[in-house]
Amino acid sequence: MSNIYIRLVIRFIFFLLFQVLVLNNIELGGLMNLYYYPLFVLLLPLRMPQWISLLLSFVLGYSVGLFSNSSGLHAFSTVIMAFVRPFVIQIIFPKADGSDTEEISLEQSGFVNFILYAFILIFIHHFFLFIIEVWSFTKFYFTILKIFTSSIVSTSLIILSEYLFWRKRIK
Amino acid sequence: MRNLFQFLFKNFQYLLFIILEIISGYLIVKESSFHQSAYINSSNQLVGDLLEKQHQVKSFIYLRKENDSLAAENARLRGEQPYSLLSIKDSFFIVTDSNKRPAFKYISAEVINNEVNKVNNYLILNKGLKNRVRKNMGVICDKGVVGIVKDVSDDFCVVISLLNSKSRVGVRVDKGNYVSMFWEGYDATTASINDLPKHIKIKKNDTVFTSGESWFYPPNLMVGTVKDYELKNGKNFYEIKVKLSNDFYALKNVYVVQSLLRAQTDTLLSKIHDE
Numbered sequence: 001m002s003n004i005y006i007r008l009v010i011r012f013i014f015f016l017l018f019q020v021l022v023l024n025n026i027e028l029g030g031l032m033n034l035y036y037y038p039l040f041v042l043l044l045p046l047r048m049p050q051w052i053s054l055l056l057s058f059v060l061g062y063s064v065g066l067f068s069n070s071s072g073l074h075a076f077s078t079v080i081m082a083f084v085r086p087f088v089i090q091i092i093f094p095k096a097d098g099s100d101t102e103e104i105s106l107e108q109s110g111f112v113n114f115i116l117y118a119f120i121l122i123f124i125h126h127f128f129l130f131i132i133e134v135w136s137f138t139k140f141y142f143t144i145l146k147i148f149t150s151s152i153v154s155t156s157l158i159i160l161s162e163y164l165f166w167r168k169r170i171k
Numbered sequence: 172m173r174n175l176f177q178f179l180f181k182n183f184q185y186l187l188f189i190i191l192e193i194i195s196g197y198l199i200v201k202e203s204s205f206h207q208s209a210y211i212n213s214s215n216q217l218v219g220d221l222l223e224k225q226h227q228v229k230s231f232i233y234l235r236k237e238n239d240s241l242a243a244e245n246a247r248l249r250g251e252q253p254y255s256l257l258s259i260k261d262s263f264f265i266v267t268d269s270n271k272r273p274a275f276k277y278i279s280a281e282v283i284n285n286e287v288n289k290v291n292n293y294l295i296l297n298k299g300l301k302n303r304v305r306k307n308m309g310v311i312c313d314k315g316v317v318g319i320v321k322d323v324s325d326d327f328c329v330v331i332s333l334l335n336s337k338s339r340v341g342v343r344v345d346k347g348n349y350v351s352m353f354w355e356g357y358d359a360t361t362a363s364i365n366d367l368p369k370h371i372k373i374k375k376n377d378t379v380f381t382s383g384e385s386w387f388y389p390p391n392l393m394v395g396t397v398k399d400y401e402l403k404n405g406k407n408f409y410e411i412k413v414k415l416s417n418d419f420y421a422l423k424n425v426y427v428v429q430s431l432l433r434a435q436t437d438t439l440l441s442k443i444h445d446e
Contacts, residue, residue: 049184051187054184055191061195072197076192080192139357
């Protein structure tokens with residue numbers, strides 16, 4: 001059991017540093033912002049009590065936001081994402097009861113299901129992030145477009161990395 | 172009572188969710204206020220140190236480019252020195268300098284974290300209280316306006332970038348009157364002016380200067396040029412797009428402006444408001 005927590009801590013630090021030191025420096029124009037850290041929430045163990053995952057996502061969002069003066073913004077959207085996650089899992093993976101599969105992974109859940117799972121949650125995260133960031137309807141269509149393009153780019157990055165690096169972990 | 176506790180325990184996660192969102196909402200409101208000091212922000216020491224380390228690696232890569240731009244600025248400044256000016260009449264020489272007194276001092280600083288993609292962008296500089304940087308000082312670079320200092324710690328400061336939906340800069344178009352320039356929120360090379368009255372004649376490529384009204388920035392500093400303008404039917408004001416002369420994507424060396432006279436104007440103004 002302690003093994004899981006050590007792994008979570010290492011992953012937490014890695015995702016945080018990767019986001020603020022590497023991805024925050026990549027500029028793809030005003031329409032696309034890359035966020036990789038939501039993958040931490042996507043990969044949380046299924047058996048983990050919901051209150052721990054809520055707290056963890058709050059701390060993660062808060063720490064990422066510290067680097068850009070928007071800790072509240074990131075904490076808010078990450079907590080919403082973690083809150084919605086169990087419902088999304090129930091819909092997409094009705095059979096997952098948490099006894100056999102420890103985490104949702106690309107290999108075990110299948111390509112299409114995982115993309116759906118990742119995209120829905122990341123879309124929710126980006127939706128709240130960008131809507132609250134703008135906080136007005138003056139640039140409504142631009143914001144909507146930004147939410148869509150950023151979600152697609154972030155999901156692609158997450159799928160790609162899941163495919164390349166995290167696959168070996170299983171078995 | 173026991174039922175209440177049972178209810179709370181059963182719905183603990185929902186309760187926690189609501190509490191966490193309230194905390195986040197409170198943080199959002201606190202961080203979005205323009206002049207209010209946030210206790211926790213990126214000028215705190217740990218975040219600053221981490222970004223400083225990252226900056227050291229990055230600055231090494233851009234060293235050559237940075238050298239070139241500093242050399243160019245040196246050359247320009249050298250041209251403005253008294254010894255490079257030739258007196259027109261050699262029998263008659265006015266020392267104009269004794270007629271003037273310094274109004275601005277500059278503190279050079281380096282950008283260690285820069286944002287351009289967001290709606291509200293901030294910069295972090297590697298100078299702080301120890302280097303006499305204070306809140307509400309303006310920040311400029313060799314090509315134009317950068318922003319205003321929001322928060323200061325011992326070694327770092329956070330700057331509200333010009334690329335922030337809340338920032339306003341007092342400017343004038345060519346020789347026209349004083350208007351305010353703001354950023355629309357999506358294009359890092361363009362800013363807008365919406366309050367220039369229509370009786371003033373402007374044309375494309377007119378230069379936009381700082382007005383220096385509020386003493387944040389020195390006056391007559393070039394900010395950009397008029398890229399495009401439009402006068403809609405029935406409107407009394409132009410809608411002007413300004414092409415910023417400053418390249419926010421490649422921002423490295425900046426100057427924090429220490430205005431020696433702003434304290435006076437501020438106290439005078441506050442006296443009026445108090446009455």
